[in-house]
Amino acid sequence: MSAQAPGGEMVLRVENLVLEYPLPRQSLFAPAPRHRALDGVSLQVARGESLAVVGESGSGKSSLARAVLALEQPGAGRVELMGQDVFALSPGALRGLRRHAQMVFQDPYGSLDPRRKVGWIVAEPLDALESGVGAAARQARIAEVLVSVGLKARDAEKFPHEFSGGQRQRIAIARALITHPALIIADEPVSALDVSVQAQVLNLFMDLRERLGLSYLFISHDLAVVRHVADRVAVMRHGQIVEEGAVEQVFREPQHPYTRKLLAAVPRVGHPRQAVAGATTAP
Amino acid sequence: MLSEARAVSLREFWLRGRGQANLMIGLAVTLLLIAVAVLSLVWTPYPINAIDIPAKLQPPSAAHWLGTDQFGRDVLSRIMAGARNSIAVSLVAVGIGAGLGVPLGALAAARRGWVEEVVMRFNDFTFAFPALLSAVMITSLFGPGAINAIIAIGIFNIPVFARLTRGAALSLWQRDFVLAARVAGRGRTRITLDHILPNIASLLIVQMTIQFALAILAEAGLSYLGLGTQPPDPSWGKMLNEAQTLMFLAPQLAIFPGLAIMATVLGLNLLGDGLRDLLDPRLRRLR
Numbered sequence: 001m002s003a004q005a006p007g008g009e010m011v012l013r014v015e016n017l018v019l020e021y022p023l024p025r026q027s028l029f030a031p032a033p034r035h036r037a038l039d040g041v042s043l044q045v046a047r048g049e050s051l052a053v054v055g056e057s058g059s060g061k062s063s064l065a066r067a068v069l070a071l072e073q074p075g076a077g078r079v080e081l082m083g084q085d086v087f088a089l090s091p092g093a094l095r096g097l098r099r100h101a102q103m104v105f106q107d108p109y110g111s112l113d114p115r116r117k118v119g120w121i122v123a124e125p126l127d128a129l130e131s132g133v134g135a136a137a138r139q140a141r142i143a144e145v146l147v148s149v150g151l152k153a154r155d156a157e158k159f160p161h162e163f164s165g166g167q168r169q170r171i172a173i174a175r176a177l178i179t180h181p182a183l184i185i186a187d188e189p190v191s192a193l194d195v196s197v198q199a200q201v202l203n204l205f206m207d208l209r210e211r212l213g214l215s216y217l218f219i220s221h222d223l224a225v226v227r228h229v230a231d232r233v234a235v236m237r238h239g240q241i242v243e244e245g246a247v248e249q250v251f252r253e254p255q256h257p258y259t260r261k262l263l264a265a266v267p268r269v270g271h272p273r274q275a276v277a278g279a280t281t282a283p
Numbered sequence: 284m285l286s287e288a289r290a291v292s293l294r295e296f297w298l299r300g301r302g303q304a305n306l307m308i309g310l311a312v313t314l315l316l317i318a319v320a321v322l323s324l325v326w327t328p329y330p331i332n333a334i335d336i337p338a339k340l341q342p343p344s345a346a347h348w349l350g351t352d353q354f355g356r357d358v359l360s361r362i363m364a365g366a367r368n369s370i371a372v373s374l375v376a377v378g379i380g381a382g383l384g385v386p387l388g389a390l391a392a393a394r395r396g397w398v399e400e401v402v403m404r405f406n407d408f409t410f411a412f413p414a415l416l417s418a419v420m421i422t423s424l425f426g427p428g429a430i431n432a433i434i435a436i437g438i439f440n441i442p443v444f445a446r447l448t449r450g451a452a453l454s455l456w457q458r459d460f461v462l463a464a465r466v467a468g469r470g471r472t473r474i475t476l477d478h479i480l481p482n483i484a485s486l487l488i489v490q491m492t493i494q495f496a497l498a499i500l501a502e503a504g505l506s507y508l509g510l511g512t513q514p515p516d517p518s519w520g521k522m523l524n525e526a527q528t529l530m531f532l533a534p535q536l537a538i539f540p541g542l543a544i545m546a547t548v549l550g551l552n553l554l555g556d557g558l559r560d561l562l563d564p565r566l567r568r569l570r
Contacts, residue, residue: 069466095468103466111459115481121460125467175463 010083011100011183011215012045012068017077019060019067019239037063038074039239047182050209050216052230052247054223054262060239061219065187068217069103070094082182099129102176106188108168112160119156122146122175129179145174148211149204166197173204177212185217190225202228223266227251235259299561306557312550320367329357331364332515340533350535352525358536361517362543368429368518369547372511373498375433377491380440385487387441388448389479392456393471403449406442414439415504422510429518432511436501440494447490451483485562489555496551503544519544 019038026033037060045051053061066072068079070086079086082100089097102125105111112121119142126133126141133141143153149170160168169189176184186205190198206229208214220226226233227247234244235256243256254260300306323331328348335355343350349358387406391399412420418435425431455461455478464474505511506520514521519540526536 066462071462071465098466098468103463105459105463107459111463113460113464113478113482115478124464124469128464128468128473172463175467 009047010044011047011081012043012217013078013080013083014041014043014064014068015078015080017041017064017067017079018075019063019072020075036239038067038077040077041236041239041241043234043241043244045183045215045217047215048209048213049232050218050230052216052218052220052226052233053236053241054220054226054233055236056221056262059236061221061236062187063239064236065103065185065217065219068185069098069101095129099125099179100181101183101185102179102181104169104172104176104184104186104189107192108165108172109192111172112168114160116159117156118146118158118160118163118171121160122156122171122178125175126178141178145178146171148177148208149174164197165193166201169193169197169201170204173201173208177208180212181214183215183217185219187219188221189218191220191222198225205229223251223263235262296561300557303557303560305553306561309550309552309554309557312546313554316366316547316550317370319363320370323360323363323367327357327360327363329360331360331517332356340529340536342533342535349539350533352522352533352536353529358522358539361522362519362539364517365519365522365540365543366547368512368516369499369502372429372433372436372502373495376436376498376502377440377494379434379437380494381444381487381491384441384444384446385448385480388445388450389452389475391445391449392452392479393475399449402445406445409439409442415501418501418505419508419510422505427510427513429512429516432502432505435505436498439501440498443494444487444490447486448483451486452479455479455482485558489559489562492551492555492558496548496555499544499547499551 017038018036018040020034020036023033023035025031039060041060041064043051043053053064055061063072067074068081068086070079074087081097084093084097086094086097112118119139122145123138123142126138142156146153146155151167151170151174155163155171160171163171172189173184189205190201193201202225205216205218209216216229218226218229230247232245233247233250234241235250235258236242237258243250243254243259245255250259251263254263333356335351337355338347338351339353339355341347341351341355347357347359349362351357352361387402391402414436417439418432421435421438422428422431425434452475461474461478464478469477502511502518503520503523506518507524509521509524512518512521522540523537523544526533526540529536
């Protein structure tokens with residue numbers, strides 16, 4: 001794990017992001033109350049760097065992922081992907097930018113359309129974002145990403161229900177990789193998987209990062225996972241980042257009381273690396 | 284690629300469906316109805332409007348299996364032609380309902396905001412009228428006849444499909460695979476066509492069979508009231524109407540069209556229930 005190069009190229013820069021959701025109206029005459037999911041969040045991810053965002057459920061982690069990919073319109077703040085402000089772009093320009101940032105979702109059973117074949121699913125970002133890819137080149141790209149995540153090229157002809165949870169998550173990763181993005185946003189990508197499969201998928205994430213020079217915004221509530229995949233960690237609570245720093249430092253000397261509480265709440269957080277490294281990568 | 288996917292699901296459909304009694308009975312009755320309607324295009328035992336006064340009001344016999352009516356017309360021939368009429372009216376009426384209702388519901392779910400409000404309030408407005416009364420209103424405004432009956436029944440199918448589509452689509456829009464398509468840069472229309480509609484197709488098919496049964500009932504009701512199909516064209520509802528005054532003299536005139544309506548509606552409802560059992564996503568999960 002290489003440390004972040006000072007002043008290196010930033011693939012993602014988030015500044016003072018505020019995101020509010022309207023809640024059900026309490027009274028006919030009062031305005032609907034709002035829940036502040038993100039309350040002035042700032043962070044950045046350099047090229048090749050892996051930043052983990054940790055926090056309990058409801059702390060705003062997933063809202064952050066959605067806002068970064070312009071799936072939600074924030075109330076205030078900026079999101080810069082590859083140096084471009086995503087909320088200032090025209091829809092067409094934003095589409096062009098999406099090629100560089102893709103997402104892996106938590107639930108591999110919900111993130112693949114059950115009615116589409118794997119090849120179609122994996123190629124969807126390619127079909128939507130890159131024009132003029134010929135049929136042969138398209139097939140080759142599908143085969144290439146499937147192989148790169150440890151699946152077979154002929155798996156493109158199958159339907160998602162023919163695969164296990166871990167394999168489905170590999171399909172989801174292949175879909176995220178097909179446009180050769182610089183940044184992958186992974187929202188709890190292993191928390192729905194069995195522990196043994198978690199290790200395989202995490203190792204795949206690490207392996208891909210090394211091979212392709214990817215940056216990760218890795219969202220998780222599992223500190224053992226975070227310690228394995230991240231260079232830096234940001235601790236979120238009530239929509240704010242309460243502590244941020246290099247993983248080893250935060251784990252060794254947590255500054256914020258909430259971080260200490262999180263660390264104390266995880267049993268045997270000191271030995272996750274052996275457990276993960278000991279597993280094999282075969283699906 | 285698409286045809287392959289369809290072939291797989293058709294085979295699977297047959298393997299899983301053949302053990303279900305209600306589905307198979309419903310399918311058999313519905314296929315019989317279609318077969319009779321198609322047959323009536325090329326052959327009926329007697330010409331459907333051939334008047335034979337000496338042979339009027341005969342009970343069922345070898346010459347006239349289901350007897351004759353007050354003009355000596357063969358009841359079996361007229362029931363066969365009536366099936367054609369019922370199918371045509373229901374098909375077009377359900378077509379109007381689904382053809383307008385599904386896009387409206389999908390639009391409401393995809394756009395949200397004021398578009399959704401307008402579509403759904405229009406739906407509420409249409410729903411607020413009792414369907415048959417409004418059909419009476421429409422046919423009395425534009426005159427009785429099969430075409431106006433079709434339009435009247437069709438209009439009242441629109442909100443049924445719009446609501447169903449919107450509800451199902453809204454839950455799909457929250458699913459991760461739709462979010463993934465948005466991250467992939469797909470627009471709302473493409474997502475609706477590629478992901479939403481294929482995933483609610485089975486739901487819509489089930490609803491169509493049920494609406495089809497309701498449309499057959501509605502057409503019979505309107506024709507019974509004299510607002511649907513006009514004489515001398517045969518219609519099951521019209522036959523019931525004409526049988527009314529002869530109830531005690533020739534009860535078979537009411538019984539056979541009544542049985543035809545009942546069997547058809549029952550068959551379509553069984554088919555709809557069977558399809559729902561077969562296509563229920565919770566059952567699908569068990570695979």
